Amino acid sequence: MVGQGTIAFVPVRYGDGVVGGAETLVRNLAEALHFRGWAVEILTTCVLDHYTWANYFPTGEDNVRGITVRRFPAQGLKVDRKFVKLARSIQEGRGISVRREKYFLSQGAFSPQLNEYLRENRESYRAFIFAPYLFGTTYFGSQAVGDRAMIIPCLHDEPYARLKIIGEMMRRVRGVLFNSYPELLLAKRLYGDDLPGWVVGMGFEDVHGDAWRFRARFGIEGDFILYCGRREIAKNTPLLIHYFCNYLLNTGRDLKLVLTGAGRVDYPQAFRGRIIDLGFISEEDKRDAYHAATLICHPSTNESFSIMILEGWLAKTPCLVHADCAVTRYHVENAQGGLWFGSYPEFHEALELLVKDKELNRKMGECGRSYVLRNYSWDRVVGAFERALEESGL
Amino acid sequence: MGEVDEVIRIESDELDVKKIMEDIQRRVDSYPRATQYQELSSEELEELGIPEGEFYEDPLHELSAVIQLARTFSEVTGEYSVATRKPLIGPLVVLVKKVLRRFMRVYMDAVFVQQREFNRKILDAMERLHELILRERSMLNPGRLDRAAFFERWGEDFEEVVSRMEAIVELFPPDKEIINLFSGRGEFLKACGGKGRRAKGVEGDERLVAACQTRSLPVMNLDELVFLEKTLTSSLEAIFIYELGERMGPLQLRYVVSLLGEKMAPGGLLILLNHFPTSLFGGEAAYRDPTILRLIHPQALVFMLEEMGFASVQWRHFESGEESKDKEIEDLLQMAERMERERPDLGTALRELVAPSFYLVQARR
Numbered sequence: 001m002v003g004q005g006t007i008a009f010v011p012v013r014y015g016d017g018v019v020g021g022a023e024t025l026v027r028n029l030a031e032a033l034h035f036r037g038w039a040v041e042i043l044t045t046c047v048l049d050h051y052t053w054a055n056y057f058p059t060g061e062d063n064v065r066g067i068t069v070r071r072f073p074a075q076g077l078k079v080d081r082k083f084v085k086l087a088r089s090i091q092e093g094r095g096i097s098v099r100r101e102k103y104f105l106s107q108g109a110f111s112p113q114l115n116e117y118l119r120e121n122r123e124s125y126r127a128f129i130f131a132p133y134l135f136g137t138t139y140f141g142s143q144a145v146g147d148r149a150m151i152i153p154c155l156h157d158e159p160y161a162r163l164k165i166i167g168e169m170m171r172r173v174r175g176v177l178f179n180s181y182p183e184l185l186l187a188k189r190l191y192g193d194d195l196p197g198w199v200v201g202m203g204f205e206d207v208h209g210d211a212w213r214f215r216a217r218f219g220i221e222g223d224f225i226l227y228c229g230r231r232e233i234a235k236n237t238p239l240l241i242h243y244f245c246n247y248l249l250n251t252g253r254d255l256k257l258v259l260t261g262a263g264r265v266d267y268p269q270a271f272r273g274r275i276i277d278l279g280f281i282s283e284e285d286k287r288d289a290y291h292a293a294t295l296i297c298h299p300s301t302n303e304s305f306s307i308m309i310l311e312g313w314l315a316k317t318p319c320l321v322h323a324d325c326a327v328t329r330y331h332v333e334n335a336q337g338g339l340w341f342g343s344y345p346e347f348h349e350a351l352e353l354l355v356k357d358k359e360l361n362r363k364m365g366e367c368g369r370s371y372v373l374r375n376y377s378w379d380r381v382v383g384a385f386e387r388a389l390e391e392s393g394l
Numbered sequence: 395m396g397e398v399d400e401v402i403r404i405e406s407d408e409l410d411v412k413k414i415m416e417d418i419q420r421r422v423d424s425y426p427r428a429t430q431y432q433e434l435s436s437e438e439l440e441e442l443g444i445p446e447g448e449f450y451e452d453p454l455h456e457l458s459a460v461i462q463l464a465r466t467f468s469e470v471t472g473e474y475s476v477a478t479r480k481p482l483i484g485p486l487v488v489l490v491k492k493v494l495r496r497f498m499r500v501y502m503d504a505v506f507v508q509q510r511e512f513n514r515k516i517l518d519a520m521e522r523l524h525e526l527i528l529r530e531r532s533m534l535n536p537g538r539l540d541r542a543a544f545f546e547r548w549g550e551d552f553e554e555v556v557s558r559m560e561a562i563v564e565l566f567p568p569d570k571e572i573i574n575l576f577s578g579r580g581e582f583l584k585a586c587g588g589k590g591r592r593a594k595g596v597e598g599d600e601r602l603v604a605a606c607q608t609r610s611l612p613v614m615n616l617d618e619l620v621f622l623e624k625t626l627t628s629s630l631e632a633i634f635i636y637e638l639g640e641r642m643g644p645l646q647l648r649y650v651v652s653l654l655g656e657k658m659a660p661g662g663l664l665i666l667l668n669h670f671p672t673s674l675f676g677g678e679a680a681y682r683d684p685t686i687l688r689l690i691h692p693q694a695l696v697f698m699l700e701e702m703g704f705a706s707v708q709w710r711h712f713e714s715g716e717e718s719k720d721k722e723i724e725d726l727l728q729m730a731e732r733m734e735r736e737r738p739d740l741g742t743a744l745r746e747l748v749a750p751s752f753y754l755v756q757a758r759r
Contacts, residue, residue, distance in 0.1 A: 211617040217531045219452030264466045270442035276455045279462050336409045345422040345431040358624040367404045375401045
């Protein structure tokens with residue numbers, strides 16, 4: 001199938017410095033296909049930062065690691081009174097009309113020029129892969145290309161997923177590519193059993209990391225918990241900090257919490273020597289950090305894949321995840337690569353075990369690594385992607 | 395719906411995470427929550443003062459935290475939210491405030507433009523400083539130097555090093571398994587194998603591990619630091635390290651020695667073999683290897699080991715079979731002996747110049 005038409009990926013943001021799970025997933029999948037000889041293009045907006053949604057990259061054609069990227073200006077986030085009111089109604093589960101749902105999506109990241117390009121050039125591409133689900137670029141873009149659209153939704157169990165137009169979009173497109181089995185089950189529950197869906201996910205390269213290098217560069221000694229990614233309420237990082245501080249008070253243990261990624265971190269000043277916020281770090285530093293960490297904690301309850309815990313496992317580092325997150329818990333149960341918590345006492349006991357029992361920590365790390373190598377090789381993922389395209393008739 | 399594959403589940407005879415979670419749940423239920431799992435609220439945590447002596451372990455952490463905070467506040471804007479708590483006249487107050495804000499915007503924005511520019515420059519400067527520190531630290535770190543490539547091209551003859559190691563193997567008690575940290579190409583493991591001794595190597599460099607595996611030597615591909623951190627406290631009984639500290643900075647060395655102190659069993663034997671820094675031969679051998687960053691004086695190592703709780707720490711020159719002294723060196727040593735009678739400082743210096751390439755440290759936990 002390689003070479004039979006170009007695959008266009010349509011993420012909301014793309015390029016160096018772009019942070020986010022869905023964005024990383026699209027970039028890695030696009031590059032994996034490109035390096036295997038597929039014709040791949042990226043159609044996206046000029047946005048870099050998902051907090052401001054300001055146009056950052058120049059409009060027009062670019063080339064990122066050999067892949068053609070066409071960028072179009074986004075109209076930017078319009079947070080007016082009506083938008084805020086609608087967002088609140090959706091989050092509180094109060095139904096709103098389809099017209100208002102469309103208004104809500106059109107106020108977010110959306111590019112009329114990109115949509116125009118999609119409409120005019122729909123015949124030039126074999127398939128359009130949109131990601132993630134909750135953006136104007138995905139909803140209006142998938143309408144523009146009709147039956148050539150597929151979506152990588154990165155679906156979470158959240159009120160936005162229950163919008164009527166999202167359900168309509170999921171059933172309208174040619175296929176939906178999920179990152180994990182629990183995400184597919186969630187979609188079936190929300191949109192019906194007949195949803196055209198496949199589990200594809202993302203592959204991982206077994207790249208070497210260096211714990212020494214990380215410790216030397218960032219001056220970090222001893223046991224530490226690592227969290228990499230966006231630091232925000234939606235990711236439950238305030239809960240992690242809250243539990244971690246209480247754990248230190250209860251145990252007096254010499255343990256640190258190292259946070260990397262974007263977003264503001266607030267923590268009690270009494271713990272300022274124990275909570276280390278490194279901000280945005282390079283991919284190499286992140287790989288090194290995975291090797292140096294005692295464990296990785298992913299407290300989010302809404303994940304569709306969780307790149308962080310899979311990358312951590314590659315470095316033989318076990319993880320601690322939230323019991324209420326179907327996806328991360330599914331990974332942990334199947335990999336035997338960590339533990340989970342649903343309350344502070346569970347967090348306390350699970351953390352004690354992972355920090356104190358070094359043998360258990362090592363075994364869980366090794367099991368996690370086997371799980372990633374066996375399930376998430378690029379050959380396996382690209383094979384699943386190819387099969388999804390074939391079975392959907394694209 | 396396409397065919398769906400679930401993931402391949404990892405089965406382990408020794409691990410069952412569901413069972414571990416059941417045990418955790420039982421333990422949680424059996425302890426009184428109020429005493430075992432005290433949970434302060436966020437407000438109570440905020441009210442805790444900074445404990446005396448609590449500071450950032452590394453000033454870089456403080457710089458990093460300040461940059462994150464500065465980034466949050468750097469965008470100054472007149473677009474602040476307007477609200478009031480006054481129940482009846484509230485809407486009127488809000489309206490007045492909004493009108494005032496609108497009229498003031500012209501003047502405020504003129505100031506804010508400068509402030510934003512200033513903030514951006516300061517933030518840029520802080521970020522550059524942060525980057526510079528990281529770059530400097532990376533240059534001091536040996537992680538980037540390629541040991542495997544150097545050993546392959548310029549390394550000492552493998553068998554020669556093995557024969558040097560044979561004498562060291564004999565120093566360990568015969569019934570103990572020896573852990574060889576930083577096992578490199580596996581010369582010590584080979585020497586152990588030749589003498590029928592149990593030994594296990596730990597090496598972080600994949601290519602060196604692969605080289606050991608082609609020789610059927612028992613080696614774990616694991617970062618040496620991670621191995622020590624993940625090892626049970628007081629569990630290691632015999633450790634050998636070749637060239638400890640010569641490829642790392644002083645802080646890393648101190649950390650490794652502290653981990654050795656923590657992880658070695660009481661009475662456990664640690665043996666180190668390093669280049670002797672004042673020996674011409676030792677210096678020449680060490681500085682030929684670009685992955686070696688510095689030489690450690692034996693007294694410095696003895697001091698660090700004693701600080702970390704090791705007992706009966708001793709060092710001595712190490713002469714292996716391959717270093718048979720030739721006549722010229724014997725003459726120099728005799729000269730040093732004569733000189734020591736009249737000028738002890740010069741005599742000692744001469745003796746150290748022609749000393750063997752290596753020294754050996756033995757320490758008991």
